[in-house]
Amino acid sequence: MKRNKLWRLRTEEYSKAAFETLSEEGLSGTTVEKVAKRAGVSKTNVLHYFGNKARLLEMALRYGNADLAREVSALLIRSNTPWERVYSVIEANFSRQFFTPKIAHAWLSLLAEIPYNPSYQRIQTAIHQRMRSNLMHALEQLAERERAEEVALAISVMIDGLWLRCGLHEGGIGRDTALQQMELLMESLFPSSPARLAAKARIDEIQSILNPG
Amino acid sequence: MKRNKLWRLRTEEYSKAAFETLSEEGLSGTTVEKVAKRAGVSKTNVLHYFGNKARLLEMALRYGNADLAREVSALLIRSNTPWERVYSVIEANFSRQFFTPKIAHAWLSLLAEIPYNPSYQRIQTAIHQRMRSNLMHALEQLAERERAEEVALAISVMIDGLWLRCGLHEGGIGRDTALQQMELLMESLFPSSPARLAAKARIDEIQSILNPG
């Protein structure tokens, strides 16, 4: 069991295939065979790398998060102010490539299994924890700790809720509505803050340069 | 196939059993047999009433919503002002009996299937539509239509997000945190509004009378 280049390559490939299958077929419709077929290999081979289905889906969860994490990082390293860091988290979560019903479906499918699988639970906890941490680092410089805590929670809960809606009604909520909702929240939480608005504008611009369309 | 008293009784019983099974076993762990066993009858009998598993789960979804709808109604009919109606929707959604990880799990399980089943989709759309409608009737008397629309969406998205979190991390978010988050949102959206705060207090009181504990 040597973790070669090949090993990493295959696990990445198959995790991706699993994530995509999940998004198209739902949890009940996702079988090891289908994932293998989508990746153009045999079911046995997929099992060879992951051992069992649970670990395959676990890696699919990680895979889906990795994309998002990269997007966040890309914006975060270009941020110079606390407000810019806050908006990095927000914008990354609603990036045009990622905030789509397809991907939201995959998320939903995985989320539904989390309560019944401690392993998924740990991963998801880590994901939420990181989002919270990113927000807190920024918000602590903008408000007292207590308030920063509840604002961070509000932001991340709202993000979750918008993803949920995105996956639920096809064509109901898209990037624009989502960002508008986030802005309604931010403007209410921190009214008339020029620094905030400047940061929003800058991150918005960076985002549209990094990821045009 | 006469829809007798017995018919309604059984469908109600079995829908409930399905909902509970869902919450304890998750979607993948929910089988017709388990639901039947929980209801103390044979699998055949359950199938006799529902025809197939999809319709059983569909009724489970309706069942779960019926409870919530009753709770909302109970508060709504006792409301006298727009603000009270807004808080009726909010409080009902975080009632002590309903806002529990168990129930949130069942919801999550069903939500994950919605994108892949038009029938569930219609039901869920109706549910969201009714929440929106309840909120809009009240909010239109408190703000311009445009603003009412986006505020109604913000409120319901936040409610969804809090339910999601409740189901995700056991012991993470409970009724208190949830209501505190909703209040953060409402206070930010409508700062220093005595009428709003009075309404909140009244509905809170009514709720704790209707549903003590």
Next chain:
DNA sequence: CTAGTTATAGACCAACGAGTCTATAAAAAT
């Protein structure tokens, strides 16, 4: 170049689950 290791696939197996068939008990209708 050879020996061992890794990658990949095909056939197979055992479990399980949804739904049907058949039979009988209960109830309703005539």
Next chain:
DNA sequence: ATTTTTATAGACTCGTTGGTCTATAACTAG
């Protein structure tokens, strides 16, 4: 009271699925 309908269950079927066993091809190390 008898006949028809409804309710319930047990046995069974058939497809699916996760996972294993076995075989072979490809690659790596010495």
